[in-house]
Amino acid sequence: MKEGFRQAMAWLHTWAGLLFGWLLFAIFLTGTLAYFKDEISHWMQPEIPARSVSAETSLTLAQNYLQQHAAGASRWLIDLPDARDPGLTVRWQQAPANPGERGRFEAKTLDAQTGAEVQGRDSMGGEFFYRFHFQLQMPYPWGRWLSTIAAMVMFVALITGIITHKKIFKDFFTFRPRKGQRSWLDGHNAVGVLVLPFHLMITYSSLVIFMSMVMPASIVASYGSDVRKFYDEVFPASKTPERADVAAPLAAMAPLLNKASEQWSGGHTARLSVSNPGDANATVVLSRAGDRVVHDFGRAVTFNGVSGQMLGSTPEQPLAMAVGGAFYGLHMGHFAGSVLRWLYFICGLAGTAMIGTGLVIWLGKRQLKHAKSGVMPFELRLVEVLNIASMAGLVSAVAVFFLANRLLPVALAERADWEVNAFFMAWGLSVLHAMLRPGHKAWVEQLVFGAALFVAVPLINALTTPWNLGVALMQGDWALAGFDLTCLATGLFLAWAAWKMQRAGNTVSVKKPRRETPRPITLEQGV
Amino acid sequence: MLLHMRIFIINIDRLGFGFSAGRFSFQGRNMKGKLATLPMSYRLAVTSRVLAAVFGGYLVAALASVTLTLWLPLSRAEAVVTGMTISFLVYLVAVLWCFACRTAWSAWVGLLVPSVILATISGAARGLGLA
Numbered sequence: 001m002k003e004g005f006r007q008a009m010a011w012l013h014t015w016a017g018l019l020f021g022w023l024l025f026a027i028f029l030t031g032t033l034a035y036f037k038d039e040i041s042h043w044m045q046p047e048i049p050a051r052s053v054s055a056e057t058s059l060t061l062a063q064n065y066l067q068q069h070a071a072g073a074s075r076w077l078i079d080l081p082d083a084r085d086p087g088l089t090v091r092w093q094q095a096p097a098n099p100g101e102r103g104r105f106e107a108k109t110l111d112a113q114t115g116a117e118v119q120g121r122d123s124m125g126g127e128f129f130y131r132f133h134f135q136l137q138m139p140y141p142w143g144r145w146l147s148t149i150a151a152m153v154m155f156v157a158l159i160t161g162i163i164t165h166k167k168i169f170k171d172f173f174t175f176r177p178r179k180g181q182r183s184w185l186d187g188h189n190a191v192g193v194l195v196l197p198f199h200l201m202i203t204y205s206s207l208v209i210f211m212s213m214v215m216p217a218s219i220v221a222s223y224g225s226d227v228r229k230f231y232d233e234v235f236p237a238s239k240t241p242e243r244a245d246v247a248a249p250l251a252a253m254a255p256l257l258n259k260a261s262e263q264w265s266g267g268h269t270a271r272l273s274v275s276n277p278g279d280a281n282a283t284v285v286l287s288r289a290g291d292r293v294v295h296d297f298g299r300a301v302t303f304n305g306v307s308g309q310m311l312g313s314t315p316e317q318p319l320a321m322a323v324g325g326a327f328y329g330l331h332m333g334h335f336a337g338s339v340l341r342w343l344y345f346i347c348g349l350a351g352t353a354m355i356g357t358g359l360v361i362w363l364g365k366r367q368l369k370h371a372k373s374g375v376m377p378f379e380l381r382l383v384e385v386l387n388i389a390s391m392a393g394l395v396s397a398v399a400v401f402f403l404a405n406r407l408l409p410v411a412l413a414e415r416a417d418w419e420v421n422a423f424f425m426a427w428g429l430s431v432l433h434a435m436l437r438p439g440h441k442a443w444v445e446q447l448v449f450g451a452a453l454f455v456a457v458p459l460i461n462a463l464t465t466p467w468n469l470g471v472a473l474m475q476g477d478w479a480l481a482g483f484d485l486t487c488l489a490t491g492l493f494l495a496w497a498a499w500k501m502q503r504a505g506n507t508v509s510v511k512k513p514r515r516e517t518p519r520p521i522t523l524e525q526g527v
Numbered sequence: 528m529l530l531h532m533r534i535f536i537i538n539i540d541r542l543g544f545g546f547s548a549g550r551f552s553f554q555g556r557n558m559k560g561k562l563a564t565l566p567m568s569y570r571l572a573v574t575s576r577v578l579a580a581v582f583g584g585y586l587v588a589a590l591a592s593v594t595l596t597l598w599l600p601l602s603r604a605e606a607v608v609t610g611m612t613i614s615f616l617v618y619l620v621a622v623l624w625c626f627a628c629r630t631a632w633s634a635w636v637g638l639l640v641p642s643v644i645l646a647t648i649s650g651a652a653r654g655l656g657l658a
Contacts, residue, residue, distance in 0.1 A: 212611065215611045318602065
């Protein structure tokens with residue numbers, strides 16, 4: 001009775017995991033990279049220098065710039081630089097030509113120290129991975145739906161996986177290296193159990209993030225057709241007063257930072273939004289940086305732009321929203337400092353590895369049955385090609401994306417799009433390569449290729465830009481240096497994986513009979 | 528060699544990882560795992576379970592979120608958010624049920640009965656003017 005239940009759960013784990021494994025691998029890998037979104041963007045737009053200046057200084061520069069260049073705009077948005085994202089971004093919206101229309105937005109990035117405009121090379125940077133992670137390069141809202149469906153499947157696969165492993169903690173301490181299929185299974189269990197809390201948190205929170213999109217029945221039941229009212233109640237936004245059409249100079253905004261910080265018991269401002277600058281009814285809304293675990297979407301303080309008087313602040317959110325905000329905050333990890341951010345990154349990699357090992361196990365087990373005849377049925381060959389392209393191919397495509405950033409001419413039209421195109425072309429070619437080459441050779445070749453590409457990233461960076469690893473280290477720009485070093489480490493890891501794969505293939509295909517003879521010594525041998 | 532392979536396959540099955548039908552109605556798998564021997568009725572039963580899990584499970588989850596929203600003594604927005612947050616747990620349990628139960632028919636029955644009950648309870652909330 002009990003055994004039957006566990007077997008049924010194992011069946012569900014196996015097939016849910018297989019069908020969505022390739023997609024989930026890509027979602028997990030790009031999501032893991034997105035934890036370093038700002039650092040990746042910084043590396044991909046190295047022209048924007050990292051400065052250590054106070055928020056007040058940057059804000060004063062931004063205000064001066066906007067007063068000179070966008071005095072007549074209806075709205076200003078200022079994104080202050082922080083340790084991870086060095087750019088001081090100013091955007092402004094022109095007053096619409098006709099009422100009811102939306103005014104045109106313009107954006108500029110400023111040097112946080114001098115206030116001069118800086119032109120970074122056209123690139124999506126880390127934003128690409130972040131967007132792909134939940135939009136999957138599909139038109140709205142299909143990508144979001146598909147990624148949320150994948151999250152639900154992941155949730156089912158996780159729970160059925162836990163049920164399947166009755167001796168979950170005992171299994172965790174069981175690792176039998178160099179035992180082929182057994183080692184993969186042990187590894188799958190180890191990475192699964194080791195960061196299980198992370199897996200559960202990240203999967204459930206991803207469902208919560210898009211719940212009002214995928215599970216709207218209760219909104220409709222409670223609010224009827226007035227769905228907008230629901231969002232207004234969940235995310236209370238302060239109303240901005242109408243334009244008075246009386247000219248009045250905008251007060252200096254730098255002192256507002258301190259006032260807002262007092263309101264938030266020490267929290268920092270990430271963004272300022274100024275409505276009707278230069279008008280008597282100007283308002284300044286300061287939004288809080290995501291420096292707490294519990295994310296609060298509406299957390300803002302509003303000031304009168306002329307007198308600097310505080311007009312109001314959003315109230316504390318009720319418990320249900322705080323729980324939702326906590327899931328959101330935990331998933332995004334905005335609050336994480338550098339150590340915690342690396343921990344997130346490592347947990348994300350562990351999740352990616354768990355999915356990857358699962359896919360390898362599925363195929364390996366079924367391949368064994370055809371090892372003698374050497375003929376693989378179509379469905380197994382299909383899984384093999386998809387495994388290779390979705391794992392080794394995707395990793396290579398990431399490196400191609402980085403290399404395209406350095407190798408495409410800076411003046412190229414639609415340059416950011418071409419970086420993305422390079423990524424997908426490389427991924428597509430990896431499918432082609434996996435189809436043309438025998439499985440094991442394709443694995444080794446793509447891993448070697450990926451290793452070479454990743455090692456090439458810091459080298460090409462040094463050859464094409466003045467921001468090489470040495471310079472970054474000397475300037476103490478750890479985002480740039482860390483990027484180069486991580487690429488190097490990834491290259492070495494892929495080379496090691498290729499080498500292991502090469503050797504494993506030799507033992508499986510050529511020396512297979514030797515595995516029958518008991519050789520206890522191998523356990524004691526190193527490496 | 529062959530014996531060894533067989534033992535290995537059996538071991539894997541005991542771990543519950545093979546395409547073992549488990550307690551499903553038809554155990555259509557021989558020693559070497561030839562899928563071709565699976566009868567059509569087994570395939571239909573699995574398809575039926577999958578459909579029950581995906582669509583029936585969603586129905587139960589959505590109805591559970593509505594019921595919670597209408598009955599929880601919270602402000603409207605809070606009740607909606609709570610209902611939506613919990614609905615995914617209901618979905619999970621519904622999916623597990625669809626594959627754990629004995630037959631494909633019981634999968635459907637096990638989802639439709641709670642659906643009717645939940646719909647009745649939320650209807651009662653509307654009748655009482657809670658909505």
